[in-house]
Amino acid sequence: MKFVFMNLMSYRDLPEDFTEKHKSVYISIPNSLYDPEKGHEMYNDFIDQYELAIDLGFDGVGVNEHHANAYGMMPSPNIIAAALARKVRESEKTALIVLGNSLALYNPPIRVAEELAMLDNITGGRLIAGFPVGTSMDTNYAYGVNPAELRPRYYEAHDLVMKAWKEREVFHFNGKFNQHRYVNVWTRPYQDPHPPVWIPGGAASQETFDWVAENDYQYSYLSFYGHEFAKDKFDKFWKRRKELGLDMNPYKVGFVQMICISETDEKAKEEYEEHVNYFFNKSFHVSPEFTEAPGYRTEKSVRAGLQSQYGTESAGAKLRAGLSWEQMVEKGYVIAGSPESVVKQIRKAIKKLHVGHFIALLNHGSMPHELALKNIRLMGEEVIPHVRDIWGDEYEVQNWPKIEQTPAVQKA
Numbered sequence: 001m002k003f004v005f006m007n008l009m010s011y012r013d014l015p016e017d018f019t020e021k022h023k024s025v026y027i028s029i030p031n032s033l034y035d036p037e038k039g040h041e042m043y044n045d046f047i048d049q050y051e052l053a054i055d056l057g058f059d060g061v062g063v064n065e066h067h068a069n070a071y072g073m074m075p076s077p078n079i080i081a082a083a084l085a086r087k088v089r090e091s092e093k094t095a096l097i098v099l100g101n102s103l104a105l106y107n108p109p110i111r112v113a114e115e116l117a118m119l120d121n122i123t124g125g126r127l128i129a130g131f132p133v134g135t136s137m138d139t140n141y142a143y144g145v146n147p148a149e150l151r152p153r154y155y156e157a158h159d160l161v162m163k164a165w166k167e168r169e170v171f172h173f174n175g176k177f178n179q180h181r182y183v184n185v186w187t188r189p190y191q192d193p194h195p196p197v198w199i200p201g202g203a204a205s206q207e208t209f210d211w212v213a214e215n216d217y218q219y220s221y222l223s224f225y226g227h228e229f230a231k232d233k234f235d236k237f238w239k240r241r242k243e244l245g246l247d248m249n250p251y252k253v254g255f256v257q258m259i260c261i262s263e264t265d266e267k268a269k270e271e272y273e274e275h276v277n278y279f280f281n282k283s284f285h286v287s288p289e290f291t292e293a294p295g296y297r298t299e300k301s302v303r304a305g306l307q308s309q310y311g312t313e314s315a316g317a318k319l320r321a322g323l324s325w326e327q328m329v330e331k332g333y334v335i336a337g338s339p340e341s342v343v344k345q346i347r348k349a350i351k352k353l354h355v356g357h358f359i360a361l362l363n364h365g366s367m368p369h370e371l372a373l374k375n376i377r378l379m380g381e382e383v384i385p386h387v388r389d390i391w392g393d394e395y396e397v398q399n400w401p402k403i404e405q406t407p408a409v410q411k412a
Helices: 036-055 077-090 110-123 136-142 147-166 206-215 226-243 265-283 299-304 315-320 325-330 339-353 369-387 407-411
Strands: 002-006 060-063 095-098 127-130 171-174 179-183 197-201 218-221 253-261 334-337 357-361
Touching: 002 036, 002 369, 036 060, 036 077, 036 369, 060 077, 077 095, 077 110, 095 110, 110 127, 110 147, 136 147, 147 171, 147 179, 197 206, 206 218, 206 226, 218 226, 218 357, 226 253, 226 334, 226 339, 253 265, 253 339, 253 369, 265 325, 265 334, 265 369, 325 334, 334 339, 339 357, 339 369
Parallel strands: 002 060, 002 357, 060 095, 095 127, 127 197, 197 218, 218 253, 253 334, 253 357
Antiparallel strands: 171 179
Protein backbone atom coordinates (compact mmCIF):
# COMPACT_ATOMS: atom_id res chain seq x y z
CA MET A 1 0.00 0.00 0.00
CA LYS A 2 1.00 3.57 -0.64
CA PHE A 3 -0.23 6.25 1.78
CA VAL A 4 -0.32 9.89 0.76
CA PHE A 5 -0.94 12.96 2.91
CA MET A 6 -2.90 15.72 1.20
CA ASN A 7 -3.84 19.08 2.69
CA LEU A 8 -6.70 21.02 1.08
CA MET A 9 -5.57 24.18 2.89
CA SER A 10 -9.05 25.38 3.80
CA TYR A 11 -9.35 28.86 5.28
CA ARG A 12 -10.13 28.02 8.90
CA ASP A 13 -11.60 31.29 10.17
CA LEU A 14 -14.76 32.07 8.20
CA PRO A 15 -17.31 34.07 10.26
CA GLU A 16 -20.06 32.34 12.20
CA ASP A 17 -22.77 33.75 9.94
CA PHE A 18 -20.93 32.93 6.72
CA THR A 19 -23.54 30.61 5.25
CA GLU A 20 -26.37 33.04 6.05
CA LYS A 21 -24.69 36.08 4.52
CA HIS A 22 -22.82 34.50 1.62
CA LYS A 23 -24.26 32.12 -0.95
CA SER A 24 -21.04 30.32 -1.84
CA VAL A 25 -17.51 29.60 -0.64
CA TYR A 26 -16.54 29.48 -4.32
CA ILE A 27 -16.51 32.32 -6.89
CA SER A 28 -18.71 34.90 -5.16
CA ILE A 29 -17.01 34.92 -1.72
CA PRO A 30 -15.57 38.42 -1.15
CA ASN A 31 -11.84 38.46 -0.41
CA SER A 32 -12.54 41.05 2.28
CA LEU A 33 -13.14 37.93 4.44
CA TYR A 34 -9.49 36.97 3.96
CA ASP A 35 -7.08 38.24 6.61
CA PRO A 36 -3.48 38.24 5.26
CA GLU A 37 -1.99 38.03 8.76
CA LYS A 38 -4.04 34.92 9.46
CA GLY A 39 -3.23 33.64 5.98
CA HIS A 40 0.49 34.02 6.68
CA GLU A 41 0.09 31.83 9.78
CA MET A 42 -2.11 29.28 8.01
CA TYR A 43 0.17 28.79 5.01
CA ASN A 44 3.17 28.19 7.23
CA ASP A 45 1.15 25.82 9.42
CA PHE A 46 0.11 23.88 6.32
CA ILE A 47 3.71 23.57 5.14
CA ASP A 48 4.76 22.43 8.64
CA GLN A 49 2.10 19.72 8.41
CA TYR A 50 3.43 18.53 5.08
CA GLU A 51 6.96 18.44 6.45
CA LEU A 52 5.84 16.37 9.44
CA ALA A 53 4.24 13.84 7.09
CA ILE A 54 7.54 13.61 5.19
CA ASP A 55 9.46 13.13 8.45
CA LEU A 56 7.04 10.37 9.49
CA GLY A 57 7.67 8.44 6.29
CA PHE A 58 4.41 8.88 4.42
CA ASP A 59 4.88 7.41 0.95
CA GLY A 60 3.80 10.66 -0.66
CA VAL A 61 2.59 14.20 -0.09
CA GLY A 62 0.02 15.64 -2.49
CA VAL A 63 -0.90 19.17 -3.54
CA ASN A 64 -3.77 20.32 -5.74
CA GLU A 65 -5.19 23.36 -7.55
CA HIS A 66 -8.27 25.50 -6.84
CA HIS A 67 -9.19 29.12 -7.50
CA ALA A 68 -11.39 31.91 -6.11
CA ASN A 69 -12.44 30.15 -2.92
CA ALA A 70 -11.85 29.57 0.79
CA TYR A 71 -12.24 25.80 0.44
CA GLY A 72 -8.72 25.18 -0.83
CA MET A 73 -6.18 28.01 -0.74
CA MET A 74 -3.78 26.56 -3.29
CA PRO A 75 -4.20 28.38 -6.63
CA SER A 76 -0.64 27.34 -7.53
CA PRO A 77 0.19 23.80 -6.41
CA ASN A 78 3.64 24.12 -7.96
CA ILE A 79 4.58 26.84 -5.46
CA ILE A 80 3.76 24.61 -2.49
CA ALA A 81 5.43 21.68 -4.23
CA ALA A 82 8.57 23.79 -4.69
CA ALA A 83 8.56 24.63 -0.97
CA LEU A 84 8.53 20.88 -0.22
CA ALA A 85 10.81 19.64 -2.98
CA ARG A 86 14.13 19.82 -1.12
CA LYS A 87 12.75 18.06 1.94
CA VAL A 88 11.26 15.36 -0.28
CA ARG A 89 14.66 14.96 -1.95
CA GLU A 90 16.30 14.37 1.44
CA SER A 91 13.68 11.91 2.73
CA GLU A 92 14.10 8.16 2.59
CA LYS A 93 10.95 7.28 0.67
CA THR A 94 8.51 10.16 0.07
CA ALA A 95 7.20 11.10 -3.39
CA LEU A 96 5.92 14.54 -4.36
CA ILE A 97 2.49 14.33 -6.02
CA VAL A 98 1.14 17.36 -7.87
CA LEU A 99 -2.50 16.25 -8.12
CA GLY A 100 -3.26 19.35 -10.18
CA ASN A 101 -2.20 21.18 -12.73
CA SER A 102 -5.48 21.85 -14.52
CA LEU A 103 -3.97 21.76 -17.99
CA ALA A 104 -6.63 23.73 -19.85
CA LEU A 105 -5.94 26.80 -17.68
CA TYR A 106 -2.32 27.23 -18.75
CA ASN A 107 -1.39 29.35 -21.74
CA PRO A 108 0.85 27.95 -22.99
CA PRO A 109 0.65 24.45 -21.42
CA ILE A 110 4.40 23.99 -21.94
CA ARG A 111 4.70 26.03 -18.72
CA VAL A 112 3.41 22.92 -16.91
CA ALA A 113 5.95 20.71 -18.69
CA GLU A 114 8.76 23.07 -17.66
CA GLU A 115 7.77 23.53 -14.01
CA LEU A 116 7.06 19.86 -13.34
CA ALA A 117 10.35 18.91 -15.00
CA MET A 118 12.09 21.32 -12.63
CA LEU A 119 10.39 19.73 -9.63
CA ASP A 120 11.32 16.26 -10.87
CA ASN A 121 14.96 17.33 -11.12
CA ILE A 122 15.02 19.00 -7.70
CA THR A 123 13.55 15.90 -6.03
CA GLY A 124 15.78 13.52 -7.97
CA GLY A 125 12.97 11.72 -9.76
CA ARG A 126 10.35 11.61 -7.01
CA LEU A 127 7.59 13.51 -8.80
CA ILE A 128 4.14 12.26 -9.80
CA ALA A 129 2.29 14.50 -12.27
CA GLY A 130 -1.47 14.86 -11.86
CA PHE A 131 -3.57 16.29 -14.68
CA PRO A 132 -7.18 16.97 -13.63
CA VAL A 133 -9.68 18.56 -15.96
CA GLY A 134 -10.62 20.79 -13.01
CA THR A 135 -13.98 21.67 -11.52
CA SER A 136 -16.38 23.85 -13.47
CA MET A 137 -15.95 26.49 -10.77
CA ASP A 138 -12.19 26.65 -11.19
CA THR A 139 -12.12 26.41 -14.96
CA ASN A 140 -15.31 27.98 -16.34
CA TYR A 141 -16.21 30.53 -13.68
CA ALA A 142 -12.91 31.53 -12.03
CA TYR A 143 -10.76 31.35 -15.17
CA GLY A 144 -13.38 31.95 -17.85
CA VAL A 145 -12.69 28.96 -20.09
CA ASN A 146 -15.59 28.28 -22.45
CA PRO A 147 -17.11 25.02 -21.12
CA ALA A 148 -17.61 23.72 -24.64
CA GLU A 149 -13.86 24.09 -25.21
CA LEU A 150 -12.64 22.88 -21.83
CA ARG A 151 -12.10 19.21 -22.63
CA PRO A 152 -10.71 19.73 -26.16
CA ARG A 153 -8.27 22.26 -24.64
CA TYR A 154 -7.39 19.77 -21.90
CA TYR A 155 -6.67 16.90 -24.27
CA GLU A 156 -4.63 19.08 -26.61
CA ALA A 157 -2.64 20.50 -23.69
CA HIS A 158 -2.02 16.96 -22.43
CA ASP A 159 -0.69 15.88 -25.82
CA LEU A 160 1.60 18.91 -25.99
CA VAL A 161 3.03 18.36 -22.49
CA MET A 162 3.65 14.66 -23.06
CA LYS A 163 5.33 15.26 -26.41
CA ALA A 164 7.47 18.01 -24.89
CA TRP A 165 8.68 15.53 -22.27
CA LYS A 166 9.36 12.70 -24.70
CA GLU A 167 10.95 14.48 -27.67
CA ARG A 168 14.72 15.00 -27.69
CA GLU A 169 14.77 17.48 -30.56
CA VAL A 170 13.09 20.85 -31.05
CA PHE A 171 9.68 20.41 -32.68
CA HIS A 172 6.73 22.52 -33.75
CA PHE A 173 3.17 22.07 -32.53
CA ASN A 174 0.18 23.21 -34.53
CA GLY A 175 -3.00 22.52 -32.57
CA LYS A 176 -6.38 24.19 -32.51
CA PHE A 177 -5.63 26.12 -29.32
CA ASN A 178 -1.81 26.06 -29.20
CA GLN A 179 0.57 26.94 -32.00
CA HIS A 180 4.30 26.91 -31.31
CA ARG A 181 7.10 27.18 -33.84
CA TYR A 182 9.66 26.01 -31.29
CA VAL A 183 8.93 23.60 -28.45
CA ASN A 184 12.08 22.85 -26.50
CA VAL A 185 11.60 22.07 -22.81
CA TRP A 186 14.67 22.75 -20.72
CA THR A 187 15.09 21.01 -18.39
CA ARG A 188 13.71 17.62 -19.33
CA PRO A 189 12.32 15.42 -16.50
CA TYR A 190 14.69 13.46 -14.29
CA GLN A 191 12.55 10.36 -14.84
CA ASP A 192 12.83 8.97 -18.36
CA PRO A 193 10.79 9.70 -20.36
CA HIS A 194 8.54 11.40 -17.79
CA PRO A 195 7.07 11.11 -14.27
CA PRO A 196 4.15 8.76 -13.58
CA VAL A 197 0.83 10.40 -14.49
CA TRP A 198 -2.28 10.39 -12.32
CA ILE A 199 -5.69 11.59 -13.48
CA PRO A 200 -7.63 12.97 -10.48
CA GLY A 201 -11.36 13.55 -10.80
CA GLY A 202 -14.53 14.09 -8.83
CA ALA A 203 -16.75 12.06 -11.16
CA ALA A 204 -16.36 8.62 -12.65
CA SER A 205 -17.15 8.34 -16.36
CA GLN A 206 -16.49 5.52 -18.78
CA GLU A 207 -14.75 8.03 -21.05
CA THR A 208 -12.22 8.77 -18.31
CA PHE A 209 -11.78 5.08 -17.49
CA ASP A 210 -11.08 4.27 -21.14
CA TRP A 211 -8.66 7.17 -21.60
CA VAL A 212 -6.76 6.27 -18.42
CA ALA A 213 -6.52 2.66 -19.57
CA GLU A 214 -5.40 3.66 -23.07
CA ASN A 215 -2.53 5.72 -21.65
CA ASP A 216 -1.71 3.38 -18.74
CA TYR A 217 -2.32 6.16 -16.20
CA GLN A 218 -3.60 5.99 -12.64
CA TYR A 219 -7.12 7.25 -11.81
CA SER A 220 -7.69 8.98 -8.45
CA TYR A 221 -11.25 9.48 -7.27
CA LEU A 222 -11.40 12.70 -5.25
CA SER A 223 -14.60 12.68 -3.23
CA PHE A 224 -15.53 13.88 0.22
CA TYR A 225 -18.43 11.49 0.78
CA GLY A 226 -16.35 8.55 1.84
CA HIS A 227 -15.75 4.96 0.91
CA GLU A 228 -19.38 3.79 1.08
CA PHE A 229 -20.44 6.45 -1.43
CA ALA A 230 -17.45 5.61 -3.65
CA LYS A 231 -18.14 1.87 -3.86
CA ASP A 232 -20.38 2.15 -6.93
CA LYS A 233 -17.80 4.29 -8.77
CA PHE A 234 -14.99 1.83 -8.15
CA ASP A 235 -17.19 -1.11 -9.12
CA LYS A 236 -17.74 0.59 -12.49
CA PHE A 237 -14.00 1.23 -12.88
CA TRP A 238 -13.06 -2.39 -12.28
CA LYS A 239 -15.94 -3.67 -14.40
CA ARG A 240 -14.71 -1.54 -17.30
CA ARG A 241 -11.13 -2.79 -16.94
CA LYS A 242 -12.42 -6.37 -17.11
CA GLU A 243 -14.37 -5.51 -20.26
CA LEU A 244 -11.17 -4.12 -21.77
CA GLY A 245 -9.25 -7.27 -20.82
CA LEU A 246 -6.97 -5.44 -18.39
CA ASP A 247 -5.55 -6.52 -15.06
CA MET A 248 -7.04 -5.76 -11.64
CA ASN A 249 -3.94 -4.18 -10.12
CA PRO A 250 -5.12 -1.92 -7.24
CA TYR A 251 -2.29 0.52 -7.92
CA LYS A 252 -4.24 1.69 -10.96
CA VAL A 253 -6.47 3.72 -8.64
CA GLY A 254 -6.28 6.08 -5.69
CA PHE A 255 -8.91 7.30 -3.26
CA VAL A 256 -9.26 10.32 -0.97
CA GLN A 257 -10.63 9.78 2.55
CA MET A 258 -11.17 12.10 5.52
CA ILE A 259 -9.62 10.65 8.69
CA CYS A 260 -9.76 11.70 12.37
CA ILE A 261 -7.66 9.83 14.94
CA SER A 262 -7.45 10.23 18.70
CA GLU A 263 -6.77 8.10 21.77
CA THR A 264 -10.34 6.72 21.87
CA ASP A 265 -13.42 6.73 19.66
CA GLU A 266 -15.15 9.08 22.08
CA LYS A 267 -12.25 11.52 22.16
CA ALA A 268 -12.12 11.57 18.34
CA LYS A 269 -15.69 12.84 18.28
CA GLU A 270 -14.93 15.39 20.99
CA GLU A 271 -11.86 16.77 19.22
CA TYR A 272 -12.84 16.66 15.55
CA GLU A 273 -16.62 16.93 15.17
CA GLU A 274 -16.85 20.71 15.06
CA HIS A 275 -14.05 20.96 12.49
CA VAL A 276 -15.57 18.32 10.20
CA ASN A 277 -18.91 20.10 10.44
CA TYR A 278 -17.18 23.39 9.58
CA PHE A 279 -15.73 21.75 6.48
CA PHE A 280 -19.03 20.38 5.20
CA ASN A 281 -21.14 23.37 6.23
CA LYS A 282 -18.77 26.23 5.36
CA SER A 283 -15.78 25.03 3.32
CA PHE A 284 -18.13 22.97 1.15
CA HIS A 285 -20.88 25.62 0.98
CA VAL A 286 -21.19 25.94 -2.80
CA SER A 287 -24.03 27.60 -4.64
CA PRO A 288 -25.69 25.33 -7.23
CA GLU A 289 -25.37 28.10 -9.82
CA PHE A 290 -21.58 27.64 -9.81
CA THR A 291 -21.28 23.86 -9.58
CA GLU A 292 -21.53 23.19 -13.29
CA ALA A 293 -21.62 25.56 -16.26
CA PRO A 294 -23.76 24.38 -19.20
CA GLY A 295 -21.56 22.30 -21.45
CA TYR A 296 -19.08 21.28 -18.72
CA ARG A 297 -20.19 17.65 -18.73
CA THR A 298 -19.89 15.54 -21.85
CA GLU A 299 -22.98 14.04 -23.48
CA LYS A 300 -22.09 10.58 -22.15
CA SER A 301 -21.75 11.92 -18.61
CA VAL A 302 -25.10 13.71 -18.89
CA ARG A 303 -26.79 10.53 -20.11
CA ALA A 304 -25.22 8.59 -17.24
CA GLY A 305 -26.47 11.16 -14.73
CA LEU A 306 -22.96 11.99 -13.49
CA GLN A 307 -22.83 15.26 -11.56
CA SER A 308 -20.31 17.34 -9.66
CA GLN A 309 -19.80 16.34 -6.05
CA TYR A 310 -19.98 20.01 -5.07
CA GLY A 311 -23.07 21.87 -4.05
CA THR A 312 -26.31 21.19 -2.24
CA GLU A 313 -27.92 19.54 -5.24
CA SER A 314 -25.42 16.68 -5.51
CA ALA A 315 -26.39 13.18 -4.45
CA GLY A 316 -23.62 13.08 -1.85
CA ALA A 317 -24.74 16.31 -0.19
CA LYS A 318 -28.33 15.08 0.00
CA LEU A 319 -27.17 11.86 1.62
CA ARG A 320 -25.03 13.75 4.14
CA ALA A 321 -27.66 16.29 5.19
CA GLY A 322 -28.62 15.97 8.85
CA LEU A 323 -26.25 13.10 9.64
CA SER A 324 -24.88 12.81 13.16
CA TRP A 325 -21.18 12.16 13.82
CA GLU A 326 -21.90 8.48 14.44
CA GLN A 327 -23.84 8.22 11.17
CA MET A 328 -21.08 9.95 9.22
CA VAL A 329 -18.60 7.41 10.56
CA GLU A 330 -20.96 4.51 9.89
CA LYS A 331 -21.58 5.65 6.30
CA GLY A 332 -17.88 6.21 5.68
CA TYR A 333 -17.87 9.97 5.18
CA VAL A 334 -15.24 10.08 7.90
CA ILE A 335 -12.98 7.30 9.15
CA ALA A 336 -12.59 8.16 12.82
CA GLY A 337 -11.76 6.83 16.26
CA SER A 338 -8.85 5.28 18.09
CA PRO A 339 -5.89 3.98 16.07
CA GLU A 340 -7.28 0.46 16.43
CA SER A 341 -10.71 1.51 15.12
CA VAL A 342 -9.19 3.47 12.26
CA VAL A 343 -7.01 0.52 11.21
CA LYS A 344 -10.12 -1.67 10.94
CA GLN A 345 -12.04 0.95 8.96
CA ILE A 346 -9.16 1.58 6.56
CA ARG A 347 -8.66 -2.11 5.94
CA LYS A 348 -12.36 -2.46 5.15
CA ALA A 349 -12.32 0.54 2.79
CA ILE A 350 -9.19 -0.54 0.91
CA LYS A 351 -10.40 -4.09 0.38
CA LYS A 352 -13.90 -2.97 -0.62
CA LEU A 353 -12.67 -0.42 -3.18
CA HIS A 354 -9.62 -2.46 -4.25
CA VAL A 355 -7.26 0.54 -4.12
CA GLY A 356 -3.50 0.68 -3.84
CA HIS A 357 -3.04 4.44 -3.30
CA PHE A 358 -4.78 5.80 -0.21
CA ILE A 359 -4.85 9.60 0.02
CA ALA A 360 -5.46 10.70 3.61
CA LEU A 361 -7.06 14.06 4.42
CA LEU A 362 -5.95 14.80 7.98
CA ASN A 363 -6.63 18.54 8.30
CA HIS A 364 -10.29 19.50 8.06
CA GLY A 365 -12.03 22.86 7.95
CA SER A 366 -11.35 24.90 11.07
CA MET A 367 -8.96 22.38 12.64
CA PRO A 368 -6.24 24.10 14.70
CA HIS A 369 -2.63 23.43 13.80
CA GLU A 370 -1.76 21.37 16.88
CA LEU A 371 -4.71 19.03 16.36
CA ALA A 372 -3.74 18.56 12.71
CA LEU A 373 -0.20 17.65 13.78
CA LYS A 374 -1.60 15.14 16.26
CA ASN A 375 -3.78 13.58 13.58
CA ILE A 376 -0.87 13.31 11.13
CA ARG A 377 1.42 11.83 13.79
CA LEU A 378 -1.09 9.20 14.87
CA MET A 379 -1.70 8.25 11.25
CA GLY A 380 2.01 7.92 10.57
CA GLU A 381 3.01 6.14 13.77
CA GLU A 382 -0.05 4.18 14.92
CA VAL A 383 -2.05 3.41 11.76
CA ILE A 384 0.06 3.14 8.60
CA PRO A 385 2.43 0.46 9.99
CA HIS A 386 -0.61 -1.78 10.57
CA VAL A 387 -2.20 -1.40 7.13
CA ARG A 388 0.80 -1.14 4.83
CA ASP A 389 0.84 -4.90 4.17
CA ILE A 390 -2.73 -5.18 2.87
CA TRP A 391 -1.72 -6.22 -0.66
CA GLY A 392 1.63 -7.73 0.31
CA ASP A 393 3.47 -9.00 -2.77
CA GLU A 394 0.25 -9.92 -4.58
CA TYR A 395 0.51 -6.98 -6.98
CA GLU A 396 3.34 -4.99 -8.53
CA VAL A 397 3.41 -1.35 -7.46
CA GLN A 398 2.64 0.73 -10.54
CA ASN A 399 2.34 4.41 -11.46
CA TRP A 400 4.89 5.31 -8.80
CA PRO A 401 8.45 6.70 -9.05
CA LYS A 402 11.36 4.34 -8.57
CA ILE A 403 12.57 6.16 -5.50
CA GLU A 404 16.26 6.09 -4.72
CA GLN A 405 18.52 8.40 -2.80
CA THR A 406 19.92 10.93 -5.25
CA PRO A 407 23.72 11.10 -5.64
CA ALA A 408 23.83 14.45 -3.83
CA VAL A 409 22.01 13.04 -0.80
CA GLN A 410 24.13 9.88 -0.78
CA LYS A 411 27.28 12.01 -0.80
CA ALA A 412 26.00 14.16 2.09
